[in-house]
Amino acid sequence: MSTQEAAEKHIPVLMERCTQLLAEACRTVGDAATPVIIDATLGMGGHTQALLEAVPEATVLGIDRDPQALQIAGQRLQRFGPRFRGVRAVYDSIGELAAQLGENEVLAGVLFDLGVSSLQLDEVERGFAYSYDAPLDMRMDSAVDSQDPTAAELLAEITEPQLKGILSKYGEERFSGRIAAAIVRARDTQPLTTTAQLAAVIDSAVPAAAKRTGGHPAKRSFQAIRIAVNRELEVLERAIPAALDAVAVGGAVVVLSYHSLEDRIVKRAIGARTTSSAPAGLPVELDEHKPTFRPLLRGAEPPSAEEIAANPRAASAKLRAAEKIRSMARSTP
Template structure:
């Protein structure tokens, strides 16, 4: 697994979190553990670090656990089967409510994309599932076969930014009457036929945005991000740091909004001085967002759309 899994922006993430991870008694919540690529590096670089690793995907937790044990770090890691928006409960239960660092690597993982049987990838055929946790929720096929046309158009427009959403949904509704959708290849074929020929010739696979939209809807990804980032900020100790990697504008916008609101003064505008109890709780560690370098994209093409944001707690809220 280590040969096929390259953590995105690993050096920069490690650099930004290092001051928090090297603190005495440091506890990191890796809220999207995946195959533990980032966490293995953190553990190797910081011998005193304890990690709480969350993932909603049981297969990812199994692989991560085996990799962590093989590296000799099992006694410093607690694995939790949970969605990352449960970070507040986890921090309360396992870290007395206060953590030193939190890390999110959002979106679909390499493990999920590479397994045809999970249905995430439009480039290979498989059951149309897309659940990050196959033990709960409804698969993409059920959503596609039962949702009202208006709901599907909204999903494709909002989550996939798909300008041909009405055409695609009309084709899907027409085809699902003939036979319910069960495989990714059939959906790809229907989307391809629904999109104008001129558009199909450019911009990569025409089903990309549809698959992204369905995946986000099936897993409530944006809702989880909107809930999770403020919770992570709430549980950081003074000097604690948060780093978030997102992979499309919808995620990044939510992360930006959650962090930005905590990095400005809340002193009433009509007061001439900044009141200490209203001063910012956090400071930005990266101006705006940071994108991967050309070299990083060459080494790891899946990093191309990554956007990094980071902040440090400088004051505990009153």
């Protein structure tokens, strides 16, 4: 099966629910202008295809830093003509891209499907997985002109304390100190250039008793190194507030996250906009303190048991969504 055929068969996580939320936002804001949805994590274009089919009046702007993803999605979505526009960028540039929309366009929604795409996981040479041997790359943007360091380059230069911090913070790895020390010892003997080498070093550093449960011992460390290589959490910290700022009143921001670090950032950013900022005891809530968003879901919505059975990668997904109900009030000087 070709990569293009695999893309067409791939079903994105919570596709129907995400489409429903964003279609409603398009109906709310699209009376006087063309509603635009930014798919901030285009991938192979599955969510975007569903949105273009469900909302015939909408345009989707698809962002991805991976040129391979843009090529595959572009072929898949070619039949929609100018209603789909692909942009090679990192998704913290949402504010700038929203500012470039046409005069008759309005930003009705932003969709984030965070983490590693199926394309990146399934392409062996990308080096995201510990389950097969491949070059130790892990970059979401692996183009020739990419300025991002590979995982191999990161591990060759990083200090042991820095690496321990990355494994602890981004992987929540309780053996971060032992693993960091083992990686530094190993690289002093021979450069770490493949996923198999790295997985073996991590495996050797984890106590035997800890390997009996919790899956592969390298799982958390690979996640942490991937996050560091791509600066994922730094980018997300900027991107969610930028999306909340850019979306029109009546529009929605919809976010799928897959681990607690991502979800914590999303929860905090949405929570700041959906609760009053008025000081306790203030007799009258001023406009500048009123919430500018309302939650569209009760907390984080998980996928159904049926969806997890059909798509095991959905198991850890959490969906959060909020609708903009008012613009930020400007304080009078």
